[in-house]
Amino acid sequence: MGAPIAIFGAGGHGRELLQLVRDIGAWDVAGFVVDERFPAPPEVAGLPVLGGLDWLAARPEVAVVVAVGAPAARRAIVERIRARAPNPFPALVHPRAWVGERVALGEGTVVCAGAMLTTDIRLGAHVHLNVASTLAHDDVLEDFVTLAPGVHLAGGVLLREGAELGVGSSVIPRRTVGAWTVVGAGAVVTRDLEADCTAAGVPARVLSRRAPGWQLAQA
Incomplete structure (x- = not known):
């Protein structure tokens, strides 16, 4: 089993990055993390929607990739994560x-x-x-x-x-x-x-x- 990783963003780009992570084969995908301010389904592509920033902050060992295409929105999410959680962002x-x-x-x-x-x-x-x-x-x-x-x-x-x-x-x-x-x-x-x-x-x-x-x- 690989290192744990979560995908922030449960839309189309999130599903694409799920496939990318699986193709790399070095990670154990825990599921999706989302912005708590917006509704989200309980499951995406067979994986759970785990929660928001509180979930990440409680699990500092879990890496995270931000699956949001728009640069300004991605920047805002990264800054919110950095302010509340120490999780690593792997390339x-x-x-x-x-x-x-x-x-x-x-x-x-x-x-x-x-x-x-x-x-x-x-x-x-x-x-x-x-x-x-x-x-x-x-x-x-x-x-x-x-x-x-x-x-x-x-x-x-x-x-x-x-x-x-x-x-x-x-x-x-x-x-x-x-x-x-x-x-x-x-x-x-x-x-x-x-x-x-x-x-x-x-x-x-x-x-x-x-x-x-x-x-x-x-x-």
Whole structure:
């Protein structure tokens, strides 16, 4: 029997991460943990919904992975867990992902099946790389970055904290996407994008902007 782990979040992403954890084969999945403020079923995918932060705080030996896709919501949940519970956040890499040499993974980072990371890459904490995403040399992804399925980053790309790239989007070499910026599905980033905006299209253009600190309202 492996080390105990719980999955925070009982939606579709939670069920995907359950499969990922089972495919790794090193963990004993205790069940799902949820936000107490919202209703949840007693069971998901044949496993119990165990409770909320009180359940985690009483079991500091249980690792936890936050299965929430939206970066701002994931950040808020991580901060709530850190404030009340000392549980570890392991980095999880699917056995059918390819991670090359000199790739650094922050705590709580998730690398899904089919992802490919070449070399000299740094991922911050609680980064989520979805299926079939690819990262080339010298990419840097800061905390809480999310890549949807099929995102492609060329070399030397910098994604600032909380950046979220939609399905099938891509970034050409040596471009920066600002903190808490959203890039739409299928977009191609050919120039730097500022923080706190939404961009889409080929090439990607800014469609709207948010006030700095908007992500803090997700707490």
